[in-house]
Amino acid sequence: MRIRRDAFDGEILGESRAVTIDSQHDGMVHFDFDDPVTLSPGERHVIEVVRAGGPGQPLLGAGDYDAYPNGRRFWSGTVVSPTDIWFRTGLGNITPVRPTTWGELKTRYR
Numbered sequence: 001m002r003i004r005r006d007a008f009d010g011e012i013l014g015e016s017r018a019v020t021i022d023s024q025h026d027g028m029v030h031f032d033f034d035d036p037v038t039l040s041p042g043e044r045h046v047i048e049v050v051r052a053g054g055p056g057q058p059l060l061g062a063g064d065y066d067a068y069p070n071g072r073r074f075w076s077g078t079v080v081s082p083t084d085i086w087f088r089t090g091l092g093n094i095t096p097v098r099p100t101t102w103g104e105l106k107t108r109y110r
Contacts, residue, residue, distance in 0.1 A: 001031045003039070004046040008074075013037050013045070023055035047087065 004010040014037030021029060039045055073080045 002048040002050060003037045004048060006044050006046070008046055008048070008077075010046060013039070018052060021055075047085075 001016040002012050003014045004012055014033045014035065016031035016033050019029060019031060071084055073083050073085055
């Protein structure tokens with residue numbers, strides 16, 4: 001997966017590690033990025049799923065609804081409208097805490 005600034009051919013802000021998806025997969029697909037990807041609020045960003053081969057399909061949660069009114073879903077360069085894809089972003093791991101004061105308590109109860 002690539003995250004681009006503004007357009008399909010825009011600057012690549014981040015690229016995930018490759019993920020293998022088998023043909024029987026039915027659920028979320030997790031993409032890991034080695035470095036955090038910085039997004040700018042109010043600016044357009046493009047999520048590009050790059051298929052390198054294999055039987056599985058990384059696209060999930062597409063539906064006939066417009067959850068992101070300013071967003072567009074494309075398939076092979078063609079707008080598929082008015083549909084959107086479901087995705088979520090964020091850190092996939094627990095942020096470490098310092099083992100002092102409140103940090104020790106937080107560590108104990110995670």
